[in-house]
Amino acid sequence: MDYIIDGLAKAFKIIFSLDKEFLLIVFTSLKCALVSTGLAALVGVPFGIVIGHKKFIGRQFIITVLNTLMSLPTVVVGLMVYSFLSRQGPLGSFGLLYTLTAMVIGQFILSFPILCGLTVTAVRSLDRKVELTTLSLGANPIQGLIMLLKEARFGIFAAVIAGFGRVFAEIGVSMMLGGNIRGYTRNITTTIALETSKGEFSLGIALGMVLLMIAFAINIIFAQLQRNSKNCLCIG
Amino acid sequence: MYRIKDLQKDYERFSLNIIDCSLKEGYIYAVTGPNGCGKSTFLNMLSLIEQPSQGNIYFQKQRVDYSDSAKLLQQRRRIGYLMQNPHLFDMSVYTNVSYGLALRKIPKRIIQEKVDRILSLLSLSHLAGRNPRTLSTGEAQRTALARTLVLDVEVFLLDEPTASVDKNNISIVENLILSLNKEKKITVIFTTHSNNQAYRMSKNIISIIGGRIKDIAYENVFSGELEEEADGLKTVVVGGMCLKLSHGQKGHVVIAIDPGDIILSNDPFSSSALNKVRGIITKLEEVNGSLRIFIDAGVEFCALVTRRSYYDMGLNIGKKVWATFKANSIKVL
Numbered sequence: 001m002d003y004i005i006d007g008l009a010k011a012f013k014i015i016f017s018l019d020k021e022f023l024l025i026v027f028t029s030l031k032c033a034l035v036s037t038g039l040a041a042l043v044g045v046p047f048g049i050v051i052g053h054k055k056f057i058g059r060q061f062i063i064t065v066l067n068t069l070m071s072l073p074t075v076v077v078g079l080m081v082y083s084f085l086s087r088q089g090p091l092g093s094f095g096l097l098y099t100l101t102a103m104v105i106g107q108f109i110l111s112f113p114i115l116c117g118l119t120v121t122a123v124r125s126l127d128r129k130v131e132l133t134t135l136s137l138g139a140n141p142i143q144g145l146i147m148l149l150k151e152a153r154f155g156i157f158a159a160v161i162a163g164f165g166r167v168f169a170e171i172g173v174s175m176m177l178g179g180n181i182r183g184y185t186r187n188i189t190t191t192i193a194l195e196t197s198k199g200e201f202s203l204g205i206a207l208g209m210v211l212l213m214i215a216f217a218i219n220i221i222f223a224q225l226q227r228n229s230k231n232c233l234c235i236g
Numbered sequence: 237m238y239r240i241k242d243l244q245k246d247y248e249r250f251s252l253n254i255i256d257c258s259l260k261e262g263y264i265y266a267v268t269g270p271n272g273c274g275k276s277t278f279l280n281m282l283s284l285i286e287q288p289s290q291g292n293i294y295f296q297k298q299r300v301d302y303s304d305s306a307k308l309l310q311q312r313r314r315i316g317y318l319m320q321n322p323h324l325f326d327m328s329v330y331t332n333v334s335y336g337l338a339l340r341k342i343p344k345r346i347i348q349e350k351v352d353r354i355l356s357l358l359s360l361s362h363l364a365g366r367n368p369r370t371l372s373t374g375e376a377q378r379t380a381l382a383r384t385l386v387l388d389v390e391v392f393l394l395d396e397p398t399a400s401v402d403k404n405n406i407s408i409v410e411n412l413i414l415s416l417n418k419e420k421k422i423t424v425i426f427t428t429h430s431n432n433q434a435y436r437m438s439k440n441i442i443s444i445i446g447g448r449i450k451d452i453a454y455e456n457v458f459s460g461e462l463e464e465e466a467d468g469l470k471t472v473v474v475g476g477m478c479l480k481l482s483h484g485q486k487g488h489v490v491i492a493i494d495p496g497d498i499i500l501s502n503d504p505f506s507s508s509a510l511n512k513v514r515g516i517i518t519k520l521e522e523v524n525g526s527l528r529i530f531i532d533a534g535v536e537f538c539a540l541v542t543r544r545s546y547y548d549m550g551l552n553i554g555k556k557v558w559a560t561f562k563a564n565s566i567k568v569l
Binding site: 126130132133135136137138139141143147150151192202 | 285305309312313317318319321322323325326333336339340383384387418484
């Protein structure tokens with residue numbers, strides 16, 4: 001029990017002293033997660049809007065695939081991207097393995113289905129009601145789509161937050177594609193795994209607390225946005 | 237205003253069929269009929285939002301061409317349509333009401349004047365800054381109505397405009413619609429479940445039964461299962477009343493009883509009429525010189541009496557009366 005209390009005391013010391021290595025690890029996690037989520041949002045949100053709004057053959061199949069990919073195991077993504085980026089792989093010549101770029105690629109693959117799938121859900125839940133109302137008031141298709149996006153904004157924000165939450169807390173991709181290189185690709189989750197295996201709990205606990213706080217904040221925002229997106233008003 | 241020729245709109249389990257129908261400019265039309273008869277589909281067609289499966293609609297003497305989206309948009313912008321379950325946008329009441337005007341590129345100053353006026357007419361001014369999700373159902377319904385009535389259009393299509401409006405505000409809404417028709421000569425086509433409201437607001441009743449327009453505007457429309465008795469008589473049970481009919485086929489039927497065929501009396505009397513029911517008077521209304529007496533006998537129905545009969549019988553709300561009518565008076569639609 002003493003070593004846990006000792007670990008906690010040291011963890012608080014690390015946090016409040018703003019230890020350089022500790023800050024670099026948190027910064028690496030944030031940087032990777034923000035870049036990968038940003039890129040996934042740039043691609044996934046427009047895709048989600050199109051899939052949610054337009055009716056075409058194979059639409060339901062795509063939605064089913066997206067829903068399945070939402071729970072993609074991180075180690076499977078790590079393994080898949082690893083096979084492409086390793087020296088023998090088709091993209092081995094780019095020398096991306098064990099870089100932040102490799103981690104961003106892996107995290108992009110993880111967050112894309114979440115962002116796209118939840119955007120589809122947000123748009124579909126409002127689509128017909130909003131479309132008919134805007135048409136009844138004299139909107140053209142583009143004006144109708146703009147209003148649809150305004151109405152679905154909370155759902156879309158929630159999708160982005162959920163995507164960020166997923167990649168920020170993952171370890172499989174970061175470990176397999178980043179290699180946990182100190183001062184370069186080492187992030188919160190890989191450090192916790194390493195420090196625990198070494199029997200050094202203090203840094204792990206400090207980072208764990210940061211991870212929990214950020215995850216908690218993300219979930220509060222996510223829950224609030226989901227509540228807002230469900231509160232759309234339809235009379236009758 | 238509208239001419240409809242051989243129109244058909246097919247859904248999985250329902251189709252609307254209108255062979256020939258003309259709706260004149262400047263008139264008020266009330267569309268009545270039971271649930272699921274096609275009233276909303278009829279308005280959807282007139283709003284030009286949905287395309288018919290077959291047939292043509294002529295709007296202001298021009299055939300509606302659904303392939304010409306630019307022209308269709310221009311035609312749609314001459315129509316103000318309040319749908320049955322309108323969606324209120326997640327923005328203030330003021331922004332909701334001004335949305336249709338903003339789409340038509342009306343200057344902001346004029347938008348403000350128009351929105352302020354309609355909000356005031358519908359007693360919504362104090363709610364202008366509120367989000368619709370904080371409003372009561374009645375206030376939300378009036379907001380949706382304001383959003384439609386604020387538009388400068390040639391026709392208003394209103395799908396049950398007072399469905400969720402509280403009793404105190406129904407007459408405000410009705411008077412506003414009547415004044416817009418009278419002062420601006422705007423054609424109004426509205427649906428209602430209340431025959432009472434239909435007759436109060438319009439002399440032109442369109443009765444839709446089973447997806448078809450009927451020549452006569454039927455009242456006291458009920459539906460039920462028709463059973464055949466051993467003596468050849470047919471019966472339909474409607475809300476506790478067992479009605480006897482002279483004709484009709486076994487199965488689900490829609491029936492109508494002409495209010496003029498119903499005889500009211502304070503006591504039961506001997507006659508050849510097979511239908512005698514006792515009920516309580518719930519409402520009295522004067523329409524075009526006659527009195528419409530609403531009676532609750534398990535379901536509410538309406539009988540027509542003269543002013544003299546009303547005084548002679550001492551009819552009043554809460555009084556119990558007998559309603560007598562012949563089996564032949566019940567029409568199977």
